[in-house]
Amino acid sequence: xxxxxxxxxxxxxxxxxxxxxxxxxxxxxxxxxxxxxxxxxxxxxxxxxxxxxxxxxxxxxxxxxxxxxxxxxxxxxxxxxxxxxxxxxxxxxxxxxxxxxxxxxxxxxxxxxxxxxxxxxxxxxxxxxxxxxxxxxxxxxxxxxxxxxxxxxxxxxxxxxxxxxxxxxxxxxxxxxxxxxxxxxxxxxxxxxxxxxxxxxxxxxxxxxxxxxxxxxxxxxxxxxxxxxxxxxxxxxxxxx
Ligand SMILES: [Fe+2]
Ligand SMILES: [Fe+2]
Numbered sequence: 001x002x003x004x005x006x007x008x009x010x011x012x013x014x015x016x017x018x019x020x021x022x023x024x025x026x027x028x029x030x031x032x033x034x035x036x037x038x039x040x041x042x043x044x045x046x047x048x049x050x051x052x053x054x055x056x057x058x059x060x061x062x063x064x065x066x067x068x069x070x071x072x073x074x075x076x077x078x079x080x081x082x083x084x085x086x087x088x089x090x091x092x093x094x095x096x097x098x099x100x101x102x103x104x105x106x107x108x109x110x111x112x113x114x115x116x117x118x119x120x121x122x123x124x125x126x127x128x129x130x131x132x133x134x135x136x137x138x139x140x141x142x143x144x145x146x147x148x149x150x151x152x153x154x155x156x157x158x159x160x161x162x163x164x165x166x167x168x169x170x171x172x173x174x175x176x177x178x179x180x181x182x183x184x185x186x187x188x189x190x191x192x193x194x195x196x197x198x199x200x201x202x203x204x205x206x207x208x209x210x211x212x213x214x215x216x217x218x219x220x221x222x223x224x225x226x227x228x229x230x231x232x233x234x235x236x237x238x239x240x241x
Contacts, residue, residue, distance in 0.1 A: 006039045010031045015220075015225055022060060033171075127180040155237040170227070
């Protein structure tokens with residue numbers, strides 16, 4: 001008998017056991033920006049049989065039994081923030097310049113045969129500029145404040161008022177990032193290599209697909225774990241004032 005219930009939010013199901021992401025990815029179930037939806041709602045939206053998905057999630061748990069998985073909801077705010085910066089922000093800092101060069105090169109060489117590559121270039125450049133600014137806002141404003149909140153005995157004063165304000169802005173930007181990634185998937189036909197592609201083309205598609213996966217994890221950890229924890233911590237401290 002599985003402990004997973006169809007009423008549980010998709011983000012929560014994933015938080016308990018990150019290996020379940022394979023099932024969600026297979027069926028294109030959005031676990032980051034759409035992580036607040038229940039499994040039942042997410043399946044109904046995609047016309048999927050919820051019983052079948054529950055069964056696959058159970059099989060995934062059996063397959064991954066005994067594997068050490070980190071449940072980030074058990075970490076402290078500071079540990080989670082440091083992990084996000086060291087893993088996902090660091091990944092973007094390292095990978096975006098390389099991907100920019102690949103996307104530009106492929107558009108230049110193959111754009112005549114594949115005009116959609118110019119569309120891809122535009123979406124990618126927009127995403128790059130927005131994610132860079134977003135990352136800075138988190139690292140310079142939201143994350144330092146989050147760390148101050150960690151273990152605080154009284155509510156620290158914050159110039160933006162409640163943390164709900166910057167969090168709302170970050171979640172809105174996550175939606176935009178998710179939409180840009182979806183558009184890149186669409187423009188590359190699910191990251192499929194065309195018959196006349198070359199190795200640079202292949203490297204670009206591979207890099208973009210990896211970017212999508214990393215961003216899904218990144219947004220999941222922020223939207224479904226970090227932000228709800230911050231709001232709950234802020235509310236608890238405000239209630240004690
Ligand atoms: Fe982030
Ligand atoms: Fe973010």
